[in-house]
Amino acid sequence: MLKKIDRAAAFIQKESELFRCPMCHQQLTAKEKSLVCSNGHRFDLSKKGTPYFLKHQVQTDYNQAMFQHRRKLIMNGMYQPLIDVLTPYCEGERILDVGCGEGSFLSQLATSAQLKPSVGFDISKEGIYLASDYGENLFWCVADLTNLPFQMGSFTRVLNIFSPSNYQEFKRVLVPGGKVIKVVPGSEYLKELRQAFYPEDETKQHYSNEAVIDKFQETFTKITRKTLKYTFDIPENCRLSLLEMSPLEWGVSPENKAQVQKNPLKQITIDLEILIGEFL
Structure with missing residues (x-):
């Protein structure tokens, strides 16, 4: 090897x-x-x-431990229904995975959708180092969303899961007729975890991505919009990883976190909006 x-x-x-x-x-x-x-x-x-395409060193709050917890949940099927929905839109395509984190989404699609050589990038070096575990036909790099190190018309799909967008750059690196696939959390995404972490803070229990969705609909044509909602039964060996896999954990009090660790969640709601479009 x-x-x-x-x-x-x-x-x-x-x-x-x-x-x-x-x-x-x-x-x-x-x-x-x-x-x-x-x-x-x-x-x-x-x-x-993994090359480093940034002009300056960047510090992020996303550390290796968080990415490892996220990978554990992804590899144990937490987002398998999402992979199943995305696979037909990615079949045989050359994908740029924007904000790929530790690479598990692109790796799973490489298997399920028989991708052409594809690339994942993230601003976090820790995530990209983990992503390098995934091999065949995949390339990983540290890069800037606002200044992509890729030629015009290099990709047929841009994959944008739970990460920021730069539609000007996406348009530049896509072939004519290429598609952007954006996945954003719905209002009930991880609702049980939000309630457990912030039982007295209604503002953190509920939120909306409608402004993000509106921006997508203003920017693209031939739009497909899908809602994906299901309950995931968390394997026992992943229940503590759920608490560490997202920025939700950053603001929680030590007391609330200890309480959830003592009685970890057994089920979690996954509520996603999937947006697929071509540029106007």
């Missing part, structure tokens, strides 16, 4: 036409284990095969 860095080097050799320099926007060319532009800007693969 190839080392991660060798696997990534083979990817950039084969797929180098995907990449452009985030500094000067010139074509990047693969040279051994680096991507280099004509102006001499160079992006080396890390030992895990």
Whole structure:
């Protein structure tokens, strides 16, 4: 089995036409284990095969432990109905997974939808290092949503699950007729966890993504909108991971968290809005 860095080097050799320099926007060319532009800007693969395309170091609140807890739940089927819905829209496509985190969504779609060589990126180095565990036909990098290191018309789908958007950049990197697939939480997403963490704070128990949905509908045409809602039975070995997998945990009091740890949730509501559209 190839080392991660060798696997990534083979990817950039084969797929180098995907990449452009985030500094000067010139074509990047693969040279051994680096991507280099004509102006001499160079992006080396890390030992895990992941280039760092940001101009400056960025600190995020998303740490390795959070990504590991999230992966555990994804791999134990928490979002399998979502993967099932997305698979027909991704079949045989070349995907850019925006804000891919630790990579489990794209990895599962690579299997279920037989993807062409695809790329996931995130601003969090910790997430991308974990994503590098997933291999065949997938490439992972640290990059900036507002300055994507990819050429115009490089992808047929942009996947945008639980992460911010930059529609101008999405349009640039998509082929004509390519689709953006955006997934946002519905009003009852993780409602049991919200209630347990913030029993006395109504504002944190309820929220709305209607403004995000309205923006999508203003931006795109040929829109498909699907609602996906179900209850997930949390495996016993994942119940404490649920408490650590999302930013919901950041503001909870130690007392409330200890109470939920003592009596962990056995079921959780998954409520999602799936938006699929082409640019106007």
